[in-house]
Amino acid sequence: DGGITQSPKYLFRKEGQNVTLSCEQNLNHDAMYWYRQDPGQGLRLIYYSQIVNDFQKGDIAEGYSVSREKKESFPLTVTSAQKNPTAFYLCASSTSTGTMNTEAFFGQGTRLTVV
Amino acid sequence: GQSLEQPSEVTAVEGAIVQINCTYQTSGFYGLSWYQQHDGGAPTFLSYNALDGLEETGRFSSFLSRSDSYGYLLLQELQMKDSASYFCAVRDLGRDDKIIFGKGTRLHILP
Numbered sequence: 001d002g003g004i005t006q007s008p009k010y011l012f013r014k015e016g017q018n019v020t021l022s023c024e025q026n027l028n029h030d031a032m033y034w035y036r037q038d039p040g041q042g043l044r045l046i047y048y049s050q051i052v053n054d055f056q057k058g059d060i061a062e063g064y065s066v067s068r069e070k071k072e073s074f075p076l077t078v079t080s081a082q083k084n085p086t087a088f089y090l091c092a093s094s095t096s097t098g099t100m101n102t103e104a105f106f107g108q109g110t111r112l113t114v115v
Numbered sequence: 116g117q118s119l120e121q122p123s124e125v126t127a128v129e130g131a132i133v134q135i136n137c138t139y140q141t142s143g144f145y146g147l148s149w150y151q152q153h154d155g156g157a158p159t160f161l162s163y164n165a166l167d168g169l170e171e172t173g174r175f176s177s178f179l180s181r182s183d184s185y186g187y188l189l190l191q192e193l194q195m196k197d198s199a200s201y202f203c204a205v206r207d208l209g210r211d212d213k214i215i216f217g218k219g220t221r222l223h224i225l226p
Contacts, residue, residue: 031212033213035216042202042216042217043202045214050212090157090158103160103163104204106159107157108156108157
């Protein structure tokens with residue numbers, strides 16, 4: 001079955017550590033996105049990528065980094081520079097430029113907690 | 116820039132009808148989408164409007180008025196399982212192709 005998979009579901013990070021969240025899709029989508037969601041809040045865009053080996057900063061990119069070495073994969077690293085990383089992280093994919101539809105497919109999310 | 120405004124919370128009674136509004140401001144507009152998210156879950160796509168008018172999908176309908184930069188999601192015959200957050204979203208096809216979401220509307224359903 002086609003879909004988008006995030007791992008792990010829960011992640012605990014110590015102060016000062018970098019952690020990497022995985023996101024893999026087999027939908028053959030060009031575009032992939034990372035969003036952050038805080039309790040009772042909307043989805044804030046961290047990074048997005050329209051094509052392999054290219055990505056752009058979203059609204060809250062500081063303290064995060066990404067890579068897009070393969071079409072299927074878009075991992076997000078939460079660095080020690082991110083001062084308040086505890087949140088729910090959602091990865092999504094969609095068809096890219098050339099379509100007007102905004103249907104995005106989401107992974108089940110990773111809940112990151114700083115301990 | 117772009118922004119989407121929607122009410123933070125709406126309350127309705129089981130079996131009733133509720134409307135969730137969304138106004139948007141974007142540099143380039145091609146259509147409005149709606150997503151549903153249950154607590155602890157991932158958002159799921161509900162509908163997309165590219166043209167003015169009403170699109171119906173079962174109990175859910177979505178409306179768009181491009182001239183008013185306004186849309187709404189209409190939920191009929193409300194069920195308790197409809198208790199969730201609802202987000203409107205647009206695709207910014209400007210310099211950077213990205214999907215932008217509103218802050219979401221929390222729908223509370225009373226028995």
